[in-house]
Amino acid sequence: MTDMSYRKLLVKYLRKNLVKGYPVDSLRYALINQGYPRALVELAIEEANKELAKRAPVLKEKPVIKYEIIDENDNPVVIKKPWWKKVLGL
Numbered sequence: 001m002t003d004m005s006y007r008k009l010l011v012k013y014l015r016k017n018l019v020k021g022y023p024v025d026s027l028r029y030a031l032i033n034q035g036y037p038r039a040l041v042e043l044a045i046e047e048a049n050k051e052l053a054k055r056a057p058v059l060k061e062k063p064v065i066k067y068e069i070i071d072e073n074d075n076p077v078v079i080k081k082p083w084w085k086k087v088l089g090l
Contacts, residue, residue, distance in 0.1 A: 010036065010044035015051060065082075 011033065017027055024045060031041045063076040 004074045006036070007040060007044050007047070010041065011051070014044055014048035018048060018052060 013031075014027055018024065028045060031044075032038055039040055069079070071077050
């Protein structure tokens with residue numbers, strides 16, 4: 001088989017296992033330990049990541065992260081500024 005066909009097979013394998021949730025590093029070392037050349041594995045990982053990035057949904061707006069401190073009765077706790085921050089305008 002040629003390098004192109006090996007790379008296509010590796011890309012397909014990597015894509016399938018990345019979608020399943022396997023970490024890239026474990027897949028990389030597994031393929032290298034099976035005898036695939038490191039350069040070929042790296043190229044396949046780059047190509048698989050590019051293909052997965054194309055399929056990822058585009059976020060149109062940024063999520064708003066809101067922090068709130070809640071006491072033991074599930075009531076929000078209001079934190080007052082110290083008097084010196086009020087005076088200095090901080």
